[in-house]
Amino acid sequence: MTEHTEELPLLILRYQKEIWAWKQKEAQWIKDQNLLEGSKRIIDELSTKIIELTNDNKRLADQLATRIEQLRKAGF
Numbered sequence: 001m002t003e004h005t006e007e008l009p010l011l012i013l014r015y016q017k018e019i020w021a022w023k024q025k026e027a028q029w030i031k032d033q034n035l036l037e038g039s040k041r042i043i044d045e046l047s048t049k050i051i052e053l054t055n056d057n058k059r060l061a062d063q064l065a066t067r068i069e070q071l072r073k074a075g076f
Helices: 002-074
Strands: none
Touching: none
């Protein structure tokens, strides 16, 4: 019986350390998850912005081509 009562505090300490380690892993997982979600949001926003800018560039290029054609027809 004494063997078990002497082992019990060591066992409790070991489990407390394991629980602490798992809590640390969980905290890191939550940080990583938040970072991932934030990164995804930024990528989505940048992708949308790139599409908008690409469309704007095409529109402006078309306008420029139209203006150049009008100037050529006008003799410039």
